[in-house]
Amino acid sequence: MESTPARVRFAPSPTGHLHLGGARTALYDYLLARRTGGKFVLRIEDTDQKRYVPGAEQEIVDGLRWLGIPYDEGPDIGGPYGPYRQTERLEIYREHAKILVAKDHAYPCFCSPERLEKMRQDQQKRKESQRYDGTCRRLSPDEAARRVAAGEKHVIRFKMPEDGATTAHDLLRGDITVENTNIGDYVIVTSSGGPTYHLAAMVDDHLMNITHVIRGSEWLSTFPLHVNIVRAFGWDEPVWVHLSVFLKPSGKGKMSKRETTEAMKDGYSIFLKDMQDLGFTPEGVLNWIVLMGWGVAADDVMTLDQMVERFDLEHLNPSPAAINFAKLDHFNGTHIRLMTSEDLAGRLKPFFTRAGFGVEEAKLLRIVPLIRERLVTMDDCVPFAGWFFKETVSPDPAFLVGKNLTAAVSASVARKAYDILSALPEISLETAEPPMRRLVEDLGYSPNQVFGILRVAVTGQTVSPPLFESMEIVGKEKVLRRIQDAIQILEKMA
RNA sequence: GCCCCCAUCGUCUAGUGGCCCAGGACGGGGCCCUCUCAAGGCCCAAACAGCGAUUCGAAUUCGCUUGGGGGCACCA
Numbered sequence A: 001m002e003s004t005p006a007r008v009r010f011a012p013s014p015t016g017h018l019h020l021g022g023a024r025t026a027l028y029d030y031l032l033a034r035r036t037g038g039k040f041v042l043r044i045e046d047t048d049q050k051r052y053v054p055g056a057e058q059e060i061v062d063g064l065r066w067l068g069i070p071y072d073e074g075p076d077i078g079g080p081y082g083p084y085r086q087t088e089r090l091e092i093y094r095e096h097a098k099i100l101v102a103k104d105h106a107y108p109c110f111c112s113p114e115r116l117e118k119m120r121q122d123q124q125k126r127k128e129s130q131r132y133d134g135t136c137r138r139l140s141p142d143e144a145a146r147r148v149a150a151g152e153k154h155v156i157r158f159k160m161p162e163d164g165a166t167t168a169h170d171l172l173r174g175d176i177t178v179e180n181t182n183i184g185d186y187v188i189v190t191s192s193g194g195p196t197y198h199l200a201a202m203v204d205d206h207l208m209n210i211t212h213v214i215r216g217s218e219w220l221s222t223f224p225l226h227v228n229i230v231r232a233f234g235w236d237e238p239v240w241v242h243l244s245v246f247l248k249p250s251g252k253g254k255m256s257k258r259e260t261t262e263a264m265k266d267g268y269s270i271f272l273k274d275m276q277d278l279g280f281t282p283e284g285v286l287n288w289i290v291l292m293g294w295g296v297a298a299d300d301v302m303t304l305d306q307m308v309e310r311f312d313l314e315h316l317n318p319s320p321a322a323i324n325f326a327k328l329d330h331f332n333g334t335h336i337r338l339m340t341s342e343d344l345a346g347r348l349k350p351f352f353t354r355a356g357f358g359v360e361e362a363k364l365l366r367i368v369p370l371i372r373e374r375l376v377t378m379d380d381c382v383p384f385a386g387w388f389f390k391e392t393v394s395p396d397p398a399f400l401v402g403k404n405l406t407a408a409v410s411a412s413v414a415r416k417a418y419d420i421l422s423a424l425p426e427i428s429l430e431t432a433e434p435p436m437r438r439l440v441e442d443l444g445y446s447p448n449q450v451f452g453i454l455r456v457a458v459t460g461q462t463v464s465p466p467l468f469e470s471m472e473i474v475g476k477e478k479v480l481r482r483i484q485d486a487i488q489i490l491e492k493m494a
Numbered sequence B: 001g002c003c004c005c006c007a008u009c010g011u012c013u014a015g016u017g018g019c020c021c022a023g024g025a026c027g028g029g030g031c032c033c034u035c036u037c038a039a040g041g042c043c044c045a046a047a048c049a050g051c052g053a054u055u056c057g058a059a060u061u062c063g064c065u066u067g068g069g070g071g072c073a074c075c076a
Helices: A020-036 A056-067 A090-102 A113-125 A141-149 A197-207 A217-233 A257-265 A282-290 A304-310 A325-337 A341-354 A361-374 A378-389 A407-423 A429-443 A447-459 A467-474 A476-493
Strands: A007-010 A039-042 A106-109 A155-158 A165-170 A174-179 A187-189 A212-216 A239-243
Touching (some): A007 A212, A020 A039, A020 A056, A020 A212, A020 A304, A056 A282, A090 A187, A090 A197, A106 A141, A155 A217, A165 A217, A165 A239, A187 A197, A197 A217, A212 A217, A217 A239, A325 A361, A341 A361, A341 A378, A361 A378, A378 A467, A407 A429, A407 A476, A429 A447, A429 A467, A447 A467, A447 A476, A467 A476
Parallel strands (some): A007 A039, A212 A239
16 A cells, blocks of 8 residues: 555645644645655635635645645645635536436435425434435426526435445445435535535545545545445545544543633643644644554654654554643653754744743853753743843742741851852853852752752742753853842841 | 444553563653752553453454444535
8 A cells, every 4th residue: 555656635624723633634644645655635625605714724724834744736836636725616516516417316406495404303303314305306307407497596416326225445444334225315516506525525536636535534424425426426436544533631522612712721722823822843743643543552752754654544543532631741842852952942932032031042042951851832931941031030038048047047158159159260060060069068958958049049930940050151240140139138038 | 313433551552363461652659860840760550341252262353232422414
């Protein structure tokens, strides 16, 4: 299978935000295409104008770009099988609908929405399965043609076989057999003349030479319908792969609006557009979603290229997967730690800027090694290192007092530290740590007690990157000034 | 109500009849390291939904039950 180049498509409808499920589908598409030396196609399924959301298509394009999974053909870049926006292909669908009617695989239906609604209610009352009752299917072709010619409002329905069953093959689930009577005559062209998904997707997949259809399992129930449509045209079927759905963290059902806002409060999102602002990296997100529905025996930290190397369609998991944001944190932090300082610094800069800090790049480059292993999300860099870019810090006096020490003692400790540090030609890990360790020993206090006072004095906070490396970056002059300020505060408290 | 799909630690998964009294990862617990916070190292607890059947042998095959999910639109 890996030997023939695959043509795979990601075909979202621009009706909302690009979310995790879509991103994973696109990722798998991309991986299969790269793995086989094939093509990854983006097709926009925008046939439903009522649900169309302006900007949604751009969000999809931006999302894929951010993730770093570029498509080879698409609406904005074109390609040999275009156009790639379904509203620009309407004539194609019309022609194909005509072919199906001519071959007696489809027929016009004049039933009103009201009649259909009543029909469904009656079916429900009689506890029957709900599907079109075939009223217009029984119209004579002549009468149907006459009414169409007369301009009567109608849709086109696909004519399912009266009896028998349809067996459709899914790569992950094997043969799926459904009685044909369980599938109604679906609308394939609406009364406004546009195609529904069932027609448009089948036509496009064929015309665009798609070899593998990878889509969500919500399509499983209409899968036999689709297979029948493809067969009615006499086309070859692609390989069908129906992915599992993502469940909310509790594992009970899909993410709802409520859970989505809930997640946002905790600093998580299922929408790609939010991920960047929340400080997640494409590497982390990719690694996270690739493993939701696909597993490796070991070494699950992977780059995109490694995923391509190892990806295997047949090992996808058909069962639903619960979203686990803790694991996203883990992969995000792991990939941050894998970055070079230059790379990370470049990505961190916008977060400092957004928080109102003017960032000197040379300085940031020195800070990055100190905070890299402390970051879970990239925006964590602000609380950890924002103080580096402040002229003065304003420590909470209460925190200035050393653990289990009085303010007076803390002041005297700080004074001694000041004397040692001020005597140094410059402050660095190498020059400052040994004498300070000796001071700790002489005093008989713990390093935690002594260094804690200095940490708060110099950084203004109780949690910070390593003390002496931080001092080195801050510079002797500023360090001494801050310790001096701290001593004054402590003396006032004493 | 009808149809379809799914079922291994709390979660994501490895496992394709003997290599499995089930491996990895996240999360949890403990220890070590340690100037805070992390990172890192070591260790621990934790699962084949149940019942039948096939087989010398089943997490792996089949059936039923139960549980979960998806769908039943002139939406995708």
